[in-house]
Amino acid sequence: MFCRFADPAVLQRRSWPAVEACYSRTWTAYRMTPHCHQQAEIMYVLKGKCRIHLYATSAGAQQTIRLSVGEFIFIDAGVVHALEVEESSYMVNAEFSIHADEISMLSLSTLYQASEAMRWWLDARRAFLCGVDSDGALHAALSTIVDNFTRLREDEKPLQDVRMGQLLLACAQSLHAANTAASSLIYIRQAVQILTERLDETIRVEDLARQIGISASYLQKLFHQVQGMTIIDCLNRLRIERSKLLLTRTDDAVIDVAMATGFNSRQHFTRVFTSIEGQSPQQYRKAMKERQRQQMFALG
Numbered sequence: 001m002f003c004r005f006a007d008p009a010v011l012q013r014r015s016w017p018a019v020e021a022c023y024s025r026t027w028t029a030y031r032m033t034p035h036c037h038q039q040a041e042i043m044y045v046l047k048g049k050c051r052i053h054l055y056a057t058s059a060g061a062q063q064t065i066r067l068s069v070g071e072f073i074f075i076d077a078g079v080v081h082a083l084e085v086e087e088s089s090y091m092v093n094a095e096f097s098i099h100a101d102e103i104s105m106l107s108l109s110t111l112y113q114a115s116e117a118m119r120w121w122l123d124a125r126r127a128f129l130c131g132v133d134s135d136g137a138l139h140a141a142l143s144t145i146v147d148n149f150t151r152l153r154e155d156e157k158p159l160q161d162v163r164m165g166q167l168l169l170a171c172a173q174s175l176h177a178a179n180t181a182a183s184s185l186i187y188i189r190q191a192v193q194i195l196t197e198r199l200d201e202t203i204r205v206e207d208l209a210r211q212i213g214i215s216a217s218y219l220q221k222l223f224h225q226v227q228g229m230t231i232i233d234c235l236n237r238l239r240i241e242r243s244k245l246l247l248t249r250t251d252d253a254v255i256d257v258a259m260a261t262g263f264n265s266r267q268h269f270t271r272v273f274t275s276i277e278g279q280s281p282q283q284y285r286k287a288m289k290e291r292q293r294q295q296m297f298a299l300g
Contacts, residue, residue, distance in 0.1 A: 039095035048089035117176035
């Protein structure tokens, strides 16, 4: 019995993939006819560039994915797609079917339980996913399968199952990393936008995380990983940038600038401003006014 990779049935039965076809070759000025098949597919670019056209149905909306060196795409069974290469592209490809009730020492449900990345991949149930092979593990696994495919003996099937497991894990980890990074950037952008809109308010990390829809601990972790700073550090930098505009463009007192940008005292504002800018708010205002005066004198 064949299953799509996105089909929940692959976890309800003892399912395991079997490679049906694979290749490593150079395509030159080539446009493939749109098609679909019962096999899921991994297409990996080693040299050059290519475009993968994907269709919702045989006549439906088209999406185009551009791939370059070290990038790959997973396309599930039954998805209409076509490869296009304008100049030259060296690619590695593996097509595999998911067999339910397959007799194998391994199963997708075992990998699902053992690997967070596999859980993410199977739970995503996406018709296609793109990733980057940042550590070369996917290329190594693909190459091993391709190199041994044509000379595989019957008694080597357990070894091929292990190779397939290595391929799936490498693919899952790369896909998970790429898509987690994209999600992380979205969460960070949402958080920074909220902080920017509410600079003059007291903002609790828990409330910020709740508004975005993730946990406070995860949001704090993302800021450390992506921004290299805490949420409070980011908020202070945003507040200082706003205060610089007010110091430059208005004659408001320093205490008023401090309150307008969310600081609860002039002393706190001055301490944070000096730690970030290397000078006090008063020194910054004086320096900016002197620069403006010089610029006006030069233009006059």
